[in-house]
Amino acid sequence: LRLDRTRGWRGPLATLESADIETQQLPTWSHGKPVPGRWYQGIVLESGGQTARIKIGGEVYTLTAAGTAWTRRTPDKLLKRGAVAWFSLQPVEGKKDEKAKDGTAPAATAPPELRLHLEQEPRMEAAAVVLENRTGAVVGMVGGWDFARNKFNRITQARRQVGSAFKPFVYGTALEAGWTPSDTLLDAPTAFLGGDGRMSYRPENYYHKHAGIVTLRRALEQSINIPAVKLWDLVGGRRVIDFSQRCGIRTPLPNYPSISLGAADLVPMELAAAYATIANQGVHVEPHLIRKITEPDGHLLEQHFPASYISTSAGVAYVLTHMMEGVIDHGTAYTLHDLPIDIAGKTGTTDDFSDAWFVGYTPRYTILTWMGYDVKRSLGAGMSGAVAAVPIWRLIAEDGLETGWLQKGETFPVPAGVTVKDIDYQSGLLASGGRTIKEAFVAGTEPARESSAQWSTITSLPWYQQKQFYIPKEGEKMPGRPGSGETEAPPPPPGEGEAPRPPVR
Structure with a gap:
């Protein structure tokens, strides 16, 4: 509206x-x-x-x-x-009643x-669902603007491209494979094997700029596309598909690199359930709408026992959650950072701004919000997940905090097998000054090297100058490397070397 x-x-x-x-x-x-x-x-x-x-x-x-x-x-x-x-x-909001001079309460006022x-009825549609992470109970759901206008439930019946909201499953797969939030990739123009069997797939970043050396944390927080596709390529698309399906994605996914950026059409309910799995420390619980049916006298006629299974380790789930908290703390969903409760999540935006998403969760609930048109068309220039979907999510969360179903001050519990270290934000190495953050690691995977002052200088350079300081990961596709489908890139036009603005995605 x-x-x-x-x-x-x-x-x-x-x-x-x-x-x-x-x-x-x-x-x-x-x-x-x-x-x-x-x-x-x-x-x-x-x-x-x-x-x-x-x-x-x-x-x-x-x-x-x-x-x-x-x-x-x-x-x-x-x-x-x-x-x-x-x-x-x-x-009409009026002035608050003032106490009488003798301190007594004011007399009852008129209505x-x-x-x-x-x-004016909006032409666009929006939908939202609230899941309880531990039980899978659907505690709230809105399938569209008005049931009288259209009975189509966009949470359970629609299939929409989810954009960058799919990226956490790529990063979760990498964590399972031994990667850490501090590991780095080079964000630079890169080509990948496309559906035509050639090095024809060349993804672009949101602002058509490149950050150079980035940690996995920074890449996820700022929703940078090329590192996500690189990670898909390095850990293997089939492993990403397997991880996402274990979390709760039921739609068959093709093994194409564009899937890492959310090119597949998913049902919003399955996406929310998959996020709830991460929020529930790696335990997936099937969503359900009815808990039990009783007669007027209380006699139990039927009771639902949700199916559940372990999707991934609690350590991997928590580290991924900790990374997604950064999306709120200093990433694309920063407008939620002032809410007095722990939140992790990811925004999503599709091509031409046709679908806007935010899937965020607290220690107890996962909330998904979506906005778009039933017949695919643009919501308008700049209508990203951060602009269109996050404000709806915030309204739901504010209601929860006001009415009590969200508890102020609630935090994500840290499971056994996770260690937290002071890390330099730019380099991902142990902090020795500069911008320091608390980073979570599966125990035994934390970095051993200390950062140095030169990292702030290196990461401020244009990507093509940072390249000489970067040691590629085994199998990582690089600009100008044989087999990458790219030639050595000339210096980009003015403005390319500027520090990239955080993308609103």
Whole structure:
């Protein structure tokens, strides 16, 4: 709704031509007065003088400029006599009651004043689901804007490309294979084996820039594409597919490098369940909607016992969670960092901004939010997961914190077999000054070398100058290396060597 309003007012639903509009009745009207907060169709009886008189059922209300503020126009400029549109009654926030001089509570006040607001159904759709990590219970689900408008449940029935929301499964596979968050890859123009059997697949980063030497943590936090594809290539696509399926992805996945960037169409419920597996320290629990069925006297008729199994080790799951906490702390979902609870997750954006995702979890719940059109089309330039899906996630989380189903201060438990070290953020080596972070490792995989001051200088260089300081991993495709499908790249145009902006993905 927020995004749709930025596109402006599209006009009334219809216009009645009858001369006796005052006696007209709409089929959507029910008996009784309108309930605050709900939407109702109304008929414009009169429009002029920067106001309009609106009939809803048996009541007539005045629409003022405050009720059309989101359109930046006054009611008389938007609506003419006979127009039919959506409206809602919203309480007007007044001043808080002050205590009397003697300290007693103020007298009971009248019901809050209600103000009529002009509404508009969004053309785009959105969906969300909340899973309990430990039990797999679906505790909340919204499959679309309005069930009356469309009964299609986008959480359980849709198949959509998930974009970078798939990347955690690539990184989780690498952690299982012995990689660590501190290991580095070279983010530079690279070609990979494509579906045509040639070195034809050349992924691009979000801002069409390259960071050079990056740790796996930085690559995931900033959603840098090329390191994710390199990692897929180095650990093996079949292993990534196996890891994702163990976590809960049920859709068959082709072994193409573009899958690492979320090119496959997935069901949102399976994606949420796979994230919940990581949140549940590597134990997958099948999602379910019904816990038990009882008779009015309490007699149990049926009870659900969810299927569960170990998908990966608790250590790998926690290290991956710790990496995804960085997405919130200083990555693409930074706008959530001020919420008073531990959050890990990943944004996702597809080509042409047609799908926007955020899958985030707390120690107890996994919450998935999605926005897009049913028929694939762009949400608009810049409508990434960070811009379109994260704000919806935040609204859900704020409700949880306010009503208590999310607990303030809740943190992710650290399982046995995990060690935490002070690490230099740029190099991934043991900290010796500079920007230091707490990094989690599966015990025995932490780095032994100490960082040096020269790393900050090296990582500030353009990628093609950083290359001479980088030792490629075995099998890593590099610019200009025989078999990589690339020739030695000339110095890029001005601006390429600048420090990359964090991509909003």
